[in-house]
Amino acid sequence: xxxxxxxxxxxxxxxxxxxxxxxxxxxxxxxxxxxxxxxxxxxxxxxxxxxxxxxxxxxxxxxxxxxxxxxxxxxxxxxxxxxxxxxxxxxxxxxxxxxxxxxxxxxxxxxxxxxxxxxxxxxxxxxxxxxxxxxxxxxxxxxx
Numbered sequence: 001x002x003x004x005x006x007x008x009x010x011x012x013x014x015x016x017x018x019x020x021x022x023x024x025x026x027x028x029x030x031x032x033x034x035x036x037x038x039x040x041x042x043x044x045x046x047x048x049x050x051x052x053x054x055x056x057x058x059x060x061x062x063x064x065x066x067x068x069x070x071x072x073x074x075x076x077x078x079x080x081x082x083x084x085x086x087x088x089x090x091x092x093x094x095x096x097x098x099x100x101x102x103x104x105x106x107x108x109x110x111x112x113x114x115x116x117x118x119x120x121x122x123x124x125x126x127x128x129x130x131x132x133x134x135x136x137x138x139x140x141x142x143x144x
Contacts, residue, residue, distance in 0.1 A: 001115065002027060003063040006054045009123070009133035010046025010070065011141050019043065020140025021050035022133040025057060032057070033132075037140035046137060047073050048103040055110040063115045069123030069130055076104075077111065078118040 005026040012019035020037035034053055038046070047070035055064070068074055076082045085091065085098040086108070092098050121127045124134065 001063050005065045007067045007129040007133050008050035009137050010050050011137035012043040013141050016040055016042050018141045018144035019046040020137040021046040022136025023050045023054035024129050035136040035140050039144040044072050052107050061113050065117050067119045067121050069121050074118050074120045
């Protein structure tokens with residue numbers, strides 16, 4: 001199984017507002033950058049979309065080292081909160097509705113296809129690849 005490193009980030013100007021996402025996929029010394037955006041969205045939707053699009057770009061099951069500065073995404077996956085939300089009919093433990101259900105429903109089958117290892121990185125800090133993803137996300141958000 002190939003090991004792919006993925007960095008992702010999302011950005012939003014206003015929350016909600018115009019947003020963008022960026023991702024860098026690295027395998028065997030080769031990097032691929034992908035990005036996109038939406039006119040009316042939220043930061044968390046863009047963070048999730050970046051992960052969905054990056055995993056969707058993989059042509060076969062891979063071991064994935066996923067790096068994100070989104071506590072929302074990393075904690076929901078690594079701490080398995082999202083599986084509890086799903087089992088309770090997309091309700092959080094406080095009985096409030098889980099957000100972004102449409103995106104979680106797209107992401108979970110992708111997660112099951114790959115072996116993921118999650119890494120939270122501090123945003124807007126020293127991490128060159130995270131900063132590049134942020135730059136792409138902000139550029140995309142400015143198109144709207």
